[in-house]
Each structure stands twice: as structure tokens, then as C-alpha cells.
Amino acid sequence: MTELPNPTSQSAQLLRWWHQHQTQWLIDEADTIRNGLLQDLFAIRRQMELVAGEECAGLATVEQLYGALEQLCDRLSSPYLEESLPLALQHGLNDWPAQVILKVELPTHWSPEPIETxxxxxxxxxxxxxxxxxxxxxxxxxxxxxxxxxxxxxxTLTISDHLDLPSSSIDLCQTEDWSNYLATFEVLTRGKAGCTCDRTAVVLQLVW
Known part of the structure; x- marks a missing residue:
């Protein structure tokens, strides 16, 4: 029987492999929906328009289903995941919550990036x-x-306010979930993650 590697000594490598595997699986699932169910719904909608006209009561339901499936695909995997990191981030930021003003400075050109990153x-x-x-x-x-x-x-992610930041924003880097995200980033990308803060800004910096 072949002896398996020691999981403890190769935990980082195993985590990177697993994340890559899961990312590819989500891409495949999203592509299946985009190339299958969404195309079928589009064809059904077209047939309903031809047979019953645009006033058909069922068209709204079909359009709602199409929109819901399209959003599900985007949550599973960005359509730009394999194309460009800036494009994928820009697409993902379309759902940024309105409560916080978003400012974006993304480059036009970017070197190829692993899909898991x-x-x-x-x-x-x-x-x-x-x-x-x-x-x-x-x-x-x-x-x-x-x-x-x-x-x-x-x-670089900079969280700021004209006045002093609320303590909840300043303490963000200390939360367990965000600390785990930063540690996961370092393991998966072999990069470095840092967080600095003062009374008016919190700066999260990821380098890889």
C-alpha cells in the first residue's frame, strides 16, 4: 500500500490544492447553468413571444427566473474569473452596499492571475x-x-471617514473572521497581509 504524505507537514499545500479544486468546481457549475438552463429559458421566452406576444403573462415569470439564475451563476463564479482580476473585481463590486461610498482605482492591464486567487x-x-x-x-x-x-x-483597501472612525470600524482587523481571511490569503497566495489604523482610517494591504 502506498504511504500517504504527512497531512500536518503539507497542510498549506493541501489547502491551496483544495481551494483551487473548489474554485474550478464552482466555475464548472456556473458554466453548466449559463450554457444549459439559461439558454433553455431564453429559448422558451422567445417561443412565448412568437406564440402569445409580449403581453403573455408568463413572460414576467420567465424573466424573473432568468434573472435569478444569472445572479446565482455570478455568485458561484464571476464571468470574468478566468479573464482578468480587475474586471472580475469591478463586476463583483456591482453589488457593493449603498451604505458605504465606494471609490475604485483599478488598472486597465494586469498580469494573469490563478483563478483561485x-x-x-x-x-x-x-x-x-x-x-x-x-x-x-x-x-x-x-x-x-x-x-x-x-x-x-x-x-489596498482604505476605510475612512471625515470624522473619527467608529470603534467598530477600527476594531475590524481584530475580528476572528477577518483575521482568518487575512491568514488564509497568506497561505493560499504565499503573500503578506497587513492592517494599520488610526482615528480616521483603516488600511488593509494585501501583497503577493
């Missing part, structure tokens, strides 16, 4: 947005910036 970063920013929106006193704004130079890539 893109998926993780989208998940982190989505979690940040939802977390900020549910704080008792949300901060005024959040800026998302990306830069690439000298072989290093950098994603």
Missing part, C-alpha cells in the same frame, strides 16, 4: 462590504486600489 480576493472584498454595511455606524467610504510593479502585486 481571483476568487479569494472577490470573496474578501464582498465580505468586507457586507460587514461594513451591518456595523452600527458604517464608515463613510471605502477605497479599493490595485497596483503592480517590480513583480509584486498590491491590493
Amino acid at each position: 481571483v476568487s479569494l480576493l472577490i470573496s474578501m472584498i464582498d465580505y468586507l462590504g457586507q460587514t461594513l454595511a451591518t456595523l452600527p455606524t458604517p464608515p463613510q467610504s471605502c477605497m479599493v486600489q490595485m497596483a503592480e510593479s517590480g513583480g509584486a502585486k498590491r491590493l
